[in-house]
């Protein structure tokens with residue numbers, strides 16, 4: 623071997639796949655798993671295995687375990703003792719109960735905020751809706767769903783109660799997932815326009831009209847999600863009765879771009 627080759631400095635060692643900054647790893651793993659959940663591609667009941675996730679994400683199983691526990695406490699995943707973490711598989715009744723809770727809580731929110739928004743709050747809400755529109759136009763479905771949920775969290779924040787905010791956060795974590803699992807990508811485009819209407823109605827002159835706009839928005843979301851879930855369950859039942867497991871789900875994401 624020529625001497626010159628030996629003289630070249632040793633290449634820098636490859637970066638350690640395990641980052642030293644725990645908080646960074648946690649956030650990265652949390653973001654990746656959350657995004658996968660909001661993609662809707664992980665179907666209800668899918669197990670999330672620590673080992674496979676750690677390998678896919680280049681982190682330790684400990685980091686994965688921590689993130690799964692966090693997602694479980696946020697109700698984004700179901701944790702079963704000794705069995706692990708699963709994508710939630712809510713019944714239609716479960717879902718209806720969550721939307722009912724959202725309607726009750728958000729009616730109170732609209733009543734509180736009606737005619738009471740400061741100019742900078744209105745500006746913040748409008749700016750948020752622009753970000754939603756952008757995410758939708760660019761086909762970033764997971765971001766569009768997350769930002770749509772965040773719009774409601776922003777309203778809750780403006781009501782000035784941390785207790786309320788944490789409760790709404792949990793409800794929205796549930797409904798974001800329902801939307802990811804059962805709502806079609808096209809329908810998700812309604813959100814930014816409807817959110818604009820809610821902002822206008824909160825600054826309008828009729829509380830009844832504002833309540834109607836906000837509640838209709840939740841009703842429509844619920845109806846689309848329930849229809850999607852019912853169609854999927856029907857196909858599952860048909861597949862079961864026909865003795866085949868190979869039939870595809872009704873919701874095959876052919877609408878996704």
Ligand SMILES: [Zn+2]
Nearest residue numbers: 770773813839
């Ligand atoms: Zn909304």
